[in-house]
Amino acid sequence: MRMSLAKLDQPEIAKMEKDLERKVSAVEDEERIDQFAKFAKPRIMAVGIGGAGCNIISWVKEKGVTGGRLVSVNTDANHLKISDANRKILIGDKLCKGLGCGGYPELGEKAMRENLSEVIDEVYGANILFLLAGLGGGTGTGGVQALSEELRKRYATDETPHLIVGVVTLPFEIETARMQVAKKGIQRLKAACDTVVVIDNNRLVKLAGNLPFREALGVANTTIGRFVKGVTETITTASLINLDYADLRAIMVGSGLASIGVGDGRGEDRVEQAVEKALNGRLLDVEDVTKARGLLIHVSGGEDMTLEQVHHAGELVKRSIPPKAKVIWGARVSSALQGKANVMVVLTGVESAFLRKHERRIGRFKMPW
Ligand SMILES: Nc1nc2c(ncn2[C@@H]2O[C@H](COP(=O)(O)OP(=O)(O)OP(=O)(O)O)[C@@H](O)[C@H]2O)c(=O)[nH]1
Ligand SMILES: [Mg+2]
Structure with missing residues (x-):
């Protein structure tokens, strides 16, 4: 039997209208939640540049990381060949012929600019970008500067929420000539990144018990790899206590070192x-x-x-x-x-x-x- 609206009294009509409104707003709520849920799992990208950067990415790839994409970028074709990542990009092949930068950051910068559009196409749009490099050499030092500056420029003109986190190491004491290169690199990185996490390889070695060089590098890679993996997974997967993207931004935006x-x-x-x-x-x-x-x-x-x-x-x-x-x-x-x-x-x-x-x-x- 169909109910005639005319037979309903005013309070009943008001109740039906209220029910309808509730249903409509429940649908709207779902749509809004769907829309925002896409962002609630932020896109996280870790980009390793140069030998050290690629080694750290290989470590993370071997251990596996849920919710993050791993990219390795190098001028050194042989090193890239033995690296493991979701995507590997050889840069500066015209300039460096696949042979590396021989410790010259100016070359690393030019090499990155040679293939900047390829690298940007791969990484741009991520909400968190970890840029990993060992400072002191050519590719990592020059490349991370050029890439971070380009990313800063691009994000400035769109509304994508983003966080650019440089994660870099300082050279070992025995690499005296490289220290100046690294310190200059940090100045530019500070301007382009939201936060630059600096790891002094020397302190790491002392804490790890004065290990030989090669093993010390392994400890450095494990430490940095754990940082990237830990933060990524605590944000993107169900955890005992979840880290939330907005909170991470709150402590990292414009934070210097x-x-x-x-x-x-x-x-x-x-x-x-x-x-x-x-x-x-x-x-x-x-x-x-x-x-x-x-x-x-x-x-x-x-x-x-x-x-x-x-x-x-x-x-x-x-x-x-x-x-x-x-x-x-x-x-x-x-x-x-x-x-x-x-x-x-x-x-x-x-x-x-x-x-x-x-x-x-x-x-x-x-x-x-
Ligand atoms: N944590 C860590 N640091 C490294 C590793 N390899 C090198 N380093 C450090 O990073 C600095 C830069 O070295 P690389 O990353 O090999 O240099 P690169 O960026 O490839 O530069 P070029 O080879 O000159 O093109 C070195 O001076 C070391 O202090 C590594 O596997 N792990
Ligand atoms: Mg190299």
Whole structure:
């Protein structure tokens, strides 16, 4: 029997209208959620440039990373051949003939410009870009500068949410001539990236127990690889505590330099041990911790790790940084870490005494950057 509207009284009509409105707005809500869900999983890209950059990408590829795309870029064809990535791009083949840049960053920059459109086509549009390079050589140092500057220019004219994070190493002490090249590289990177995570290879070696050169490189690659993998997966996959893109932006946008610290622990008080090591083992000297702008704490442990242990780790870290600093954190469980804990802390918006000393020197000699 069809109901005539005329027979309905006013309150009934009002109720039907309300129901209809609710259904329409539920559909609209779904549409809006769908629209935004596309972005709720940000596109994450890690780009390794030059020998060190490609080695780190190979490490991450071997371990696997959920939710991130890996790209390797090099002027050295043979090295690229043995690298592993989702996409490999040989740059500057006209200039370098596939042979590398021989330590000249100017060549690395030109090589990147030679194939810039190819690299940009591959990486542009990502919401988080990790640009990985070992500073001090030609391809990585020159290439990461040219690429970050081009990305900065392009993102300035569109509304894609983005975060450009440079992750670079400083040369070993024995590579004295390369140190100047690296420090100059950092100045330009600071201007083009939102944050530049600097890892001093020398500090890393000392913390790892004065390892031979080759093994030290392996430790550096593992550390940087873990940083990229950890942040990517805690953002893109369900985790014990999810890291959220907006939070990451809040501590990384326009933050200058960042220092990272890593630590591990075993046994009963594994989380405390790992936190202590991570705080004492920063991989870049920090001039004044109390000036840090943000802190990221990332805890990973086995299935036996409790939320309480994770919170305790957070409390321990927070005690040692300025109360004004914004703190974000994520936690992941991995069955491989049963009985163990890994903690990573990233302090953003810091200054390095070591690098500042050099900035002053550059100022006196009126360098062009
Ligand atoms: N973490 C890490 N650092 C490395 C590795 N290989 C080299 N380095 C460091 O990175 C600096 C640059 O080296 P490469 O990345 O090999 O140089 P490149 O960018 O390929 O430059 P060219 O070979 O001159 O074109 C070196 O001075 C080392 O301090 C590596 O596998 N891991
Ligand atoms: Mg090389």
